[in-house]
Amino acid sequence: MNAIEMKSITKRFGPLVANDHIDFDLQKGEIHALLGENGAGKTTLMRILYGLYHADSGQILVDGSPVHITSPKDAIGWGIGMVSQHFTLVSPLTVAENVVLGYNKGYIYRPQEVIQNVTKAANQFGIDVEPSAIIRHLSVGERQRVEILKALYHNAKVLIMDEPTAVLVPQEVDILFQTLERLRKDGLSVIFISHKLYEVMTICDRITVLRDGKKIGTVLKNDTSERELARMMVGRETFGVYRQGEQKAGNPLLRIENITAVDKKGLTALKNVSLNVYEGEVLGIAGVSGNGQSELTQVLSGTLKPASGKIFIGDKEITNASPSEITRAGVGRIPEDRHAGVVGELTVAENLALESIEKFTRRSTLDKRLILKNAEQLISEYQIKARPTDPIRTLSGGNMQKVILARALSPEPRVVIASQPTRGLDVGATEYVRTKLLEQRNRGAAVLLLSEDLEEVMSLSDRIAVIYEGQIVGIVPGTEATEEQLGLMMTGARQEVKQHG
Amino acid sequence: MDTFIVGLIAATLRVATPLIYGTLGELYSERSGVLNLGIEGTMFFGAFVGFAAADATGSLWLGVLAALLGGMLAGLLMAFFSVRLGVNQHVSGLGITLLLTAVSLFFFRLIYGEPRIPPSIRSFDQLQPFGNLPIIGPITTQYALTYISFLIIPLAWWVLYRTNVGLNIRAVGENPEAADAAGVNVYRVRSYALMIGGGLMAVGGAFLSLAQLGAFTYGIIAGRGWVCIALIIFANWQPAKVLWGALLFGGVFALQLRLQSTGLNLPYETFLALPYVVTIIALAIAGRNATGPAAVLKAYKRE
Numbered sequence: 001m002n003a004i005e006m007k008s009i010t011k012r013f014g015p016l017v018a019n020d021h022i023d024f025d026l027q028k029g030e031i032h033a034l035l036g037e038n039g040a041g042k043t044t045l046m047r048i049l050y051g052l053y054h055a056d057s058g059q060i061l062v063d064g065s066p067v068h069i070t071s072p073k074d075a076i077g078w079g080i081g082m083v084s085q086h087f088t089l090v091s092p093l094t095v096a097e098n099v100v101l102g103y104n105k106g107y108i109y110r111p112q113e114v115i116q117n118v119t120k121a122a123n124q125f126g127i128d129v130e131p132s133a134i135i136r137h138l139s140v141g142e143r144q145r146v147e148i149l150k151a152l153y154h155n156a157k158v159l160i161m162d163e164p165t166a167v168l169v170p171q172e173v174d175i176l177f178q179t180l181e182r183l184r185k186d187g188l189s190v191i192f193i194s195h196k197l198y199e200v201m202t203i204c205d206r207i208t209v210l211r212d213g214k215k216i217g218t219v220l221k222n223d224t225s226e227r228e229l230a231r232m233m234v235g236r237e238t239f240g241v242y243r244q245g246e247q248k249a250g251n252p253l254l255r256i257e258n259i260t261a262v263d264k265k266g267l268t269a270l271k272n273v274s275l276n277v278y279e280g281e282v283l284g285i286a287g288v289s290g291n292g293q294s295e296l297t298q299v300l301s302g303t304l305k306p307a308s309g310k311i312f313i314g315d316k317e318i319t320n321a322s323p324s325e326i327t328r329a330g331v332g333r334i335p336e337d338r339h340a341g342v343v344g345e346l347t348v349a350e351n352l353a354l355e356s357i358e359k360f361t362r363r364s365t366l367d368k369r370l371i372l373k374n375a376e377q378l379i380s381e382y383q384i385k386a387r388p389t390d391p392i393r394t395l396s397g398g399n400m401q402k403v404i405l406a407r408a409l410s411p412e413p414r415v416v417i418a419s420q421p422t423r424g425l426d427v428g429a430t431e432y433v434r435t436k437l438l439e440q441r442n443r444g445a446a447v448l449l450l451s452e453d454l455e456e457v458m459s460l461s462d463r464i465a466v467i468y469e470g471q472i473v474g475i476v477p478g479t480e481a482t483e484e485q486l487g488l489m490m491t492g493a494r495q496e497v498k499q500h501g
Numbered sequence: 502m503d504t505f506i507v508g509l510i511a512a513t514l515r516v517a518t519p520l521i522y523g524t525l526g527e528l529y530s531e532r533s534g535v536l537n538l539g540i541e542g543t544m545f546f547g548a549f550v551g552f553a554a555a556d557a558t559g560s561l562w563l564g565v566l567a568a569l570l571g572g573m574l575a576g577l578l579m580a581f582f583s584v585r586l587g588v589n590q591h592v593s594g595l596g597i598t599l600l601l602t603a604v605s606l607f608f609f610r611l612i613y614g615e616p617r618i619p620p621s622i623r624s625f626d627q628l629q630p631f632g633n634l635p636i637i638g639p640i641t642t643q644y645a646l647t648y649i650s651f652l653i654i655p656l657a658w659w660v661l662y663r664t665n666v667g668l669n670i671r672a673v674g675e676n677p678e679a680a681d682a683a684g685v686n687v688y689r690v691r692s693y694a695l696m697i698g699g700g701l702m703a704v705g706g707a708f709l710s711l712a713q714l715g716a717f718t719y720g721i722i723a724g725r726g727w728v729c730i731a732l733i734i735f736a737n738w739q740p741a742k743v744l745w746g747a748l749l750f751g752g753v754f755a756l757q758l759r760l761q762s763t764g765l766n767l768p769y770e771t772f773l774a775l776p777y778v779v780t781i782i783a784l785a786i787a788g789r790n791a792t793g794p795a796a797v798l799k800a801y802k803r804e
C-alpha cells in the first residue's frame with residue numbers, strides 16, 4: 001500500500017499554474033525523488049502535502065484513506081514531517097525547545113525534562129546533535145539534523161526533504177545520505193527534492209520528474225540514466241555549451257599589472273597578479289575557493305583598494321576608481337553573491353536601472369516610464385520570468401541571475417567580469433548564462449570568468465589561469481588543458497615543480 | 502538615615518509601579534512579535550474604567566478588575582487589527598491610543614459632565630507591614646498594587662521561561678514561520694500575549710486613578726506609556742531588567758519632585774524634563790546593543 005497518494009493536485013498563484021493536475025505516490029520504505037528545475041513546482045506540491053498551501057483541487061490519501069490537511073499540525077498528525085529549504089527553526093531557542101515546540105504537553109515547561117527526552121530521541125534515531133545547544137550557534141548541517149530530529153520526534157513516517165543538499169558541504173552530504181539510508185531501513189519513507197541528477201541517482205529508488213508545473217513521469221532508478229532524467233527535466237537533450245571557433249588575435253582590453261592586495265583580516269590576498277584579457281576571449285580563472293578570487297573581483301570592481309599595481313581598461317587607468325567610474329569605463333559585472341548584487345525590496349525594473357541611473361534621470365527626477373520600458377524590453381530579451389513591478393526578492397535564483405545579466409550586459413561592456421555566474425542554478429539557467437557569456441566573447445568583449453566549477457572553466461575559456469594563494473601559478477590554453485593538470489596546479493603543485501626544477 | 506532619602510526611596514517605588522505594569526505589559530506584547538503603541542491609550546482607558554467602575558460599585562478592587570478586563574479587551578482589539586488583519590503595527594497601535602483616549606473622554610463627559618475640579622474617590626489605603634519602625638516602616642508603606650507589581654516581575658520571567666505558553670510566545674516573537682510550521686497557532690499566541698499585556702497596562706493606569714491620585718484627570722497618564730516603550734529597550738526585553746529601568750526613571754522622577762521644593766531658582770519645567778532626559782541618556786547607553794525580538798513589526802501571514 002502507498003504511504004502517500006496525491007491525486008490530480010492543482011494549485012494556482014494568480015494566473016500562474018504552479019501544479020497542474022499532478023499525481024504522485026510514495027511507497028512505504030522508499031526514497032522517492034522529486035526532480036525538476038527551479039520553479040517546476042516541487043516545493044509547492046510538498047507544501048500542499050504539509051498543509052502550508054491549500055490545493056485548488058485534488059485529493060490526498062494517507063495509507064489509502066482520504067484526508068484533509070489544512071495545517072502543518074494536521075500533516076504532523078498524519079505522520080508527515082517536512083524539512084524545508086529554508087529551515088524553520090527559532091534561532092535564540094535551544095535545540096530541544098525547537099524540537100518540542102508546539103507539542104509540549106501541559107502548562108508547565110520543564111527544560112531539564114525536555115532536554116532528557118530529546119537526548120533520548122536523538123540517540124534512538126542516531127542523530128548527532130546537542131539538545132541544549134542554541135540554534136544560532138550551530139552549523140547549517142547541524143541545523144538540518146535538528147529539523148530531521150524534530151520530524152522524527154513527532155513520529156513522522158514520511159519525511160519530506162526540500163533540496164537538503166543545496167546548503168551542505170560534501171562531507172555533510174555523505175552524513176545525510178547515511179542517515180537517510182539508515183532511517184529508511186527502519187521503515188521511514190522519504191520524499192527527496194532535488195535538481196541534481198547524480199544525487200538522485202545515488203540515493204533514490206524512484207524518481208518523479210516535474211516540469212513547468214506538470215508531471216512528466218515517474219521512473220525507477222534502475223531503469224533510467226542521468227541523460228534520460230535531464231531530458232525529462234528540461235524537455236530536450238542537454239549537450240552543454242562550449243566555446244567554438246578560434247579567438248581572433250586582438251588588443252588587451254583588461255590589463256592587470258602587478259596587483260597586490262590585502263584582505264579584511266590584514267592578510268595578503270593577492271601577490272603580484274598580472275593578467276591580460278584580450279578582446280574576443282574568455283580568460284578563465286580556476287582555483288579552490290578562498291585563494292584570492294573574491295579579492296580579485298573586489299579590486300576590479302572598485303570595492304577594495306589594491307596596495308600596489310595598476311589596472312587598465314583599454315588605455316584608461318581605473319586603479320582606485322569608484323565602482324560607478326569603472327562601470328562607465330566599460331565594465332559589466334556579474335557578482336559572486338547575486339543577492340548582494342540586487343536590492344531585494346526594489347522591483348525588477350528598478351534593479352535593472354540601478355547601475356546606469358543617470359540614463360533614466362530627467363531634470364533630477366527618475367523617469368518611471370523609461371525605467372519600465374527598459375525593463376519590459378530586457379525582460380523579453382533575456383527571457384526573465386517576472387513582471388517589471390515584482391520585487392526582485394521574489395524571483396528564483398535563475399531569474400535573478402538573468403536580471404543581473406541583463407543589467408550588466410545590455411550596455412555592451414568592453415570587459416565582462418563574471419564571478420561564479422552559475423553557482424546554485426539549475427541546468428537550464430546554467431546553460432543560458434554560459435551561452436550569454438560566450439555571446440559577449442563572440443561580439444568582441446574581453447571576458448574574465450572566475451569559477452570554482454572546473455568543468456565550466458574548461459568548456460568556456462580560451463585560456464585558463466590558475467590562482468593559488470593569491471598568485472597566478474600558470475596559464476594554459478583552453479585547448480590543451482586537462483582536468484588532471486589543472487587540479488594539480490590548483491593545489492600549488494606547479495610552484496613546487498618550478499622550485500625544484 | 503535621613504528622612505529625605507527614606508522619602509525618596511518610598512516615592513521611587515510608588516512612581517515605578519505604573520511603569521512596571523506598563524513595561525511588563527509591553528514586554529508580553531513585544532516578545533510575541535507585536536509592538537503595541539496602544540499602550541498610552543490603554544493605560545488611559547484603564548485609569549478611566551477603573552475609576553468609573555470603583556466609583557459606581559463602591560469597590561476599589563472591582564475597579565482594578567474592570568480595568569484589567571478593559572485592558573484585555575483593548576489588547577484583543579489590537580490583536581484583531583495588527584495580528585488578524587495584519588495592519589501595520591505602528592498604525593494600529595497609534596490608532597488604538599487615539600481611539601481609547603477618545604472613548605474614555607466621551608464616557609467621562611457622559612458620566613461626569615465637565616466638572617471644574619476632577620471627580621475623586623477615597624483611594625486605596627497603603628499597607629504598613631512594618632508599622633512605624635524607623636526607615637523600613639516608611640519605605641514599606643506602599644499600596645497593595647505596588648507589592649503586586651514587584652511580584653509580577655518574577656512571574657513574567659516564570660511565564661516566559663517556564664511555561665509552554667511562554668515558550669510559544671518567545672517562538673512566535675522570533676520566528677513565526679517556524680512556530681507555525683511546528684503547529685503553534687501564531688495568531689492565537691499573539692492574541693493571548695496582547696491580552697495579557699493590555700490587561701497589565703490598564704492596571705498600571707488604574708493604579709494612578711485608584712491609588713496614587715484617587716481621582717481621574719485628563720493628563721493622568723502624562724506620557725508614561727511612551728516611557729514604557731523606552732524602558733523595554735533599556736531592559737533589553739528581559740523581565741528582570743524591567744525593574745532597574747522602572748526604578749531609575751522612578752528615582753529621578755521622585756528626586757526632581759523634591760528638588761522643585763528646595764527652592765532652586767530654575768524654571769520648574771527643567772525639573773519636569775529631568776526624568777525624560779535621564780531616560781534618553783540611559784537608553785542611548787544601554788540600548789546601543791539592544792536587539793528586540795526578531796519578528797516585531799512584521800505582520801505574519803501564511804502564504
Ligand SMILES: Nc1ncnc2c1ncn2[C@@H]1O[C@H](COP(=O)(O)OP(=O)(O)O)[C@@H](O)[C@H]1O
Pocket residue numbers: 013016018036037038039040041042043044045804
Ligand atoms: N507563494 C507564492 N506566490 C506566488 N507564486 C509562487 C508562490 N510560491 C511559488 N510560486 C511560484 O510557483 C512556481 C513553482 O514554485 P516552486 O514550487 O517553489 O518551484 P520549485 O520548488 O520546483 O523550484 C514558481 O514559478 C514560483 O514563482
Ligand SMILES: [Mg+2]
Pocket residue numbers: 039042043044085162
Ligand atoms: Mg523549491
